[in-house]
Amino acid sequence: MSTLADGREAYAQRRWPDAVGQYTAADHDAELPASDLEQLATSVILTGRGSEGVDILARAHLKYLADGDYPAAARSAAWTGMNLILLGEPARSAGWLARAHRIVDDLPEPCPFEGLLYIPAGLGALYQGDGAAAAEAFTRAADLGRARGDADAAALGTLGLGQAKIMLDQFDDGLALLDEAMVAVTVGEISPIPAGIIYCAVIETCHLAFDLQRAHEWTRALDRWCDGQQNLVAFSGQCQMHRAQLYRLHGAWTEAIDAAKTALDLAFRGDRMATYGGFYEQGEIHRLRGDFDAAEASYLRAEETGFPPQPGLALLRLAQGKPDQAQSLLRHAMDGVGPDYRRPMLAARVEIELAAGDALAARAAMEELASLCVSIDMPMVHALADQSQAAVLFHEGDPKAALVPLRRAWSGWLSLDAPFEAARCRALLARLCAALGDEESARLEREAARAVFSELGAAPELSGLEVPAAPDARTAPPPTTRDAAHHAADAGPLTARETEVVRLVSAGLSNRNIAAELFISEKTVARHLSNIFTKLGLTSRAAVTAYAYQHGLA
Structure with missing residues (x-):
């Protein structure tokens, strides 16, 4: 009995390998009770052995049935099905979910865990881009979870409803629901596996909604959650993947590549959901540094997971001097995808369409991106929209008009602590100044951009800083960068x-x-x-x- 008690204690303390060892030893002496089998399954899954954990969870289900605890049997069947979704086994998942539905339908009384059965339906609708159907299913899950005391179903339903609302462009309501789901996690109401699912889904959705502040806050929280558990593999790789995204944005490229490598190590140890992001983030850093062969290899490995590595691969083709290929790749990737995956590709679409010579397509993408500023009032969206507008205006022959949005973009990227994008704005500003006949300002902007690109190791951008020929421009020279910096600092002494x-x-x-x-x-x-x-x-x-x-x- 002491071994079983030790297993329960290790589980309560989130010492997952110890829980696995103690429970397994106890199971050798005598078959574990169903609830302990369920906790053993959870511990095994969290240490990265998902398939083995699902098999143990199936044993727990059968034990619940033998004990006559049909609601718990329905819950374990539902979680077996949902874990199989995460493992990429849809046929087995459908079978287990059908079994869970049948058990619930046969119960004479309402099942406390019925809300869980609406989560897979909501996920399917989300994946198909049907936000309304997803919202309906997740609302049902959340309502049933709250009414019947199933905190896991209530929180997962709230999470899914938030994601559905963001898909439907109801950003404020959606983000508030994500925060509500996270509160349930942080106060300890949620079981370990749904807690990890909620953490990772919230952070991913924050990135898709360009909400960097929330992405920072919840990534730090996920980091602490992962660190507080012994040898946690599940979800830890995804945490490192999200860290890599943020490091890349903030110019910490060495740290980004290290985080991406760690994410992949954890992916190979069992956190499969980190595989795409680990390879994609590696590809991004290699591309930005000019190591094109390594970037291509990483993007292609990311593509093997079933998701297109865009816009990174298209931008790689552009950097390789193949704008037509870049254009074709990105257009194909954006055709037929939902708005949540389309939005992050719009800025790259502007850049690539301009390089490929399709000014009308570039303007259309720029206007679509600008329209997002109304529904997504986030600093990153405004910076992307302003930078894209400046590029389009300059391409259309109006460098003077491009100055105002470009200065706004530069100030926005500075406020976000995004040095690479801020330096790209200064490189474009140098071209605008040269086009307007202000060679001294052009030189200063070019050198400022060069300093940042050199420090980051952004070789392709450095090579693109050649001094452009100044056209005959009779427009007044623009205010200098010093003036723009003064305006950026108006908010107070510290950023x-x-x-x-x-x-x-x-x-x-x-x-x-x-x-x-x-x-x-x-x-x-x-x-x-x-x-x-x-x-x-x-x-x-x-x-x-x-x-x-x-x-x-x-």
Whole structure:
């Protein structure tokens, strides 16, 4: 009995390998009770052995049936089916879900776990792009879960309803529902597997909705959740995949490639859902650094998972000097996909259509992206839309008109701490200045972009910084970058990111820990600190901490 008690204790403490060992030893002595078999299955799945865990869960189901506990048998059948969905076995999944439905239908009383049965239907509708049908199924799941006390079904239904509303362009309502689902996770109401599903789905949806603030917040929370569990494999790879996305955006490319490699290691150990993202993020960094062969290999490995590696592969073709191939790839990828997957490809579509010479298609994509700013009022959407508008206007021969949206884009990327995109704006600004006859401003902008590209190792962008010939332009020269920087700083002495650094310094974090918390490099943390010292006239971390307490930032 002590072995069984030890297994239960290890499970409660989230020591998954210990739980597997103790429960397995106890199971050798005498068959485990159904509830312990279910916990053994969960522990096995969380250590990355999904197929083995599903088999044990099936044993738990049969034991529940033998014991006459039909509601628990229905629940275990439903979870067997949903785990098989995650394992990519739809036929077996359908069989188990049908069994769960039959058991529920045969019960004389309402089943406490009936809400779970609506989750797969909602997922199927989401995958088919039918937001209305998904919303209906997930609403039913959430309502039944709340009415019958099944916190897992209530939270998963709330999550799915949020995703469906975002698909239907109801962004504020959808994001609020995601937060509600996450509250249930963070207060400990949810079982381990649905908790991991909710974490990863929320973060993925935040990226699709361009909500970087939420993506940062929930990725940090997922990181802590994963670290709090012994040898957790399931969901840990996806956590590293999301970390890689954020590191890439913030210019911490070495950290991004390391996170992507870790994601793939965990994917091969059992977190299959991290496979695509791990390879795709590797491909992105290789492409940005100019290692095109490695990028192609990574994108093709990502494609083997069944998802098109876009817009990365199309942008690779563009960087290789093949705009027609890039155009064909991206157009094919965007045909017939839902709006949630179409939106992240629009900015690349503008860039590629311009390079391929289809100005009308570029303008159409730019206008579609600009229209998103009404429904998705997120800084990243505005920055992408402004940058795309500037590129289109310049291509159409109106460099003066392009200046205003380009400056807004540059300021937006700076506020998001996205150095690569900010530098791309400065490179384009150099071209605009040259077209308008302001060669000195063009030189300054070009050199500023060159410095960032050099530090990042962005070889393709560096090679594209040749001095363009200045056309005959009789338009007045634009305001200088110094003027734009002045406007960007109007909001106060510190930027939003610098304020975050001050808060973390005051909490006693080292530069390394601050970098991990904000998904930036240590070098970037040091740069932020230098700016903070200069702006505030301070010379030490202790003085920064005092400032934080004086101004309510600690």
